[in-house]
Ligand SMILES: Nc1ncnc2c1ncn2[C@@H]1O[C@H](COP(=O)(O)OP(=O)(O)OP(=O)(O)O)[C@@H](O)[C@H]1O
């Protein structure tokens with residue numbers, strides 16, 4: 352029996368990463384600069400749920416490994432309550448990765464002493480105990496988070512520069528960072544850039560991150576390249592389907608491809624899910640036909656409903672669901688608060704806290720001119736299905 356080559360699932364590396372060649376080529380330039388000890392601009396990838404942001408960060412992590420550029424990966428939890436502690440751990444590891452050959456030389460020692468003081472201030476345990484050096488007090492432990500993170504990043508950046516190597520920090524789900532932490536991160540990065548240190552952040556998050564960044568610091572756009580990651584254009588979506596199968600000499604008819612593209616709208620998660628089910632239906636056949644695609648549709652939808660959509664749906668309160676079902680009924684998405692309020696028979700003022708809450712939880716985002724849309728592709732269709740809105 353042939354293995355099923357499709358990989359639906361959060362952060363699951365696809366057998367074939369389609370449509371990201373230009374993005375990867377840009378990353379390669381950043382890594383080449385870092386390898387030479389030059390500074391480069393950080394990047395924020397933003398996009399809807401399931402478009403492949405995490406997968407992209409993981410791919411870049413592999414590229415950094417191959418290029419010999421030390422990196423660390425962190426994911427912000429929805430209710431992150433100890434960002435500084437996690438950051439301290441990753442900075443600690445980065446300093447070691449950067450200077451493992453000549454461990455206790457000046458720059459690294461200095462950086463570790465600064466990190467120790469930061470760690471005592473913000474996380475009280477682990478890392479500070481590990482560092483058998485005197486804490487450098489009064490630099491990164493003042494209690495002013497922007498100052499302290501800036502000093503920490505400068506200490507790290509100076510090690511990277513002294514080693515003539517770059518370093519990369521990955522931050523996934525960056526929209527969950529608290530505003531003051533995000534602001535501190537930007538200030539830190541701003542100073543790192545001014546000093547020309549080879550330290551780069553690759554971050555990923557929901558679309559609202561571009562707006563948060565703009566609100567927090569007007570120079571955000573100079574600090575980061577904001578790159579939208581979206582559904583795949585037809586040619587790339589086709590490759591996402593056909594390439595994994597090609598390895599096993601299995602082909603798709605053009606009708607089969609067309610049908611899947613039409614249903615999935617080129618969303619990577621949906622393509623993997625459809626691929627998986629139609630692969631099982633084809634059994635021993637070497638060609639996937641439109642008829643098989645039709646047959647797999649029920650399982651495809653059921654599987655998405657039971658996992659991808661349900662985990663999101665179940666995190667919403669009844670009031671939040673009322674708001675979101677009103678969005679489905681308000682005509683065309685994205686829709687205005689006024690139209691949603693009309694469906695709910697309430698005033699825009701009373702529902703505006705709900706709107707804010709849903710944006711905060713990452714269900715919806717402000718798309719254009721205050722109109723809101725879902726962060727999960729086709730969530731409207733799902734709500735229609737399970738709440739019988741048609
Ligand atoms: N470029 C691509 N080509 C083919 N498949 C892809 C591509 N990018 C992602 N996928 C597939 O899509 C699914 C979702 O990817 P991933 O978890 O990286 O999305 P995400 O944007 O991080 O979503 P979320 O916002 O929910 O974290 C995975 O099953 C992955 O294998």
Ligand SMILES: [Mg+2]
Pocket residue numbers: 361362404405406523
């Ligand atoms: Mg992700």
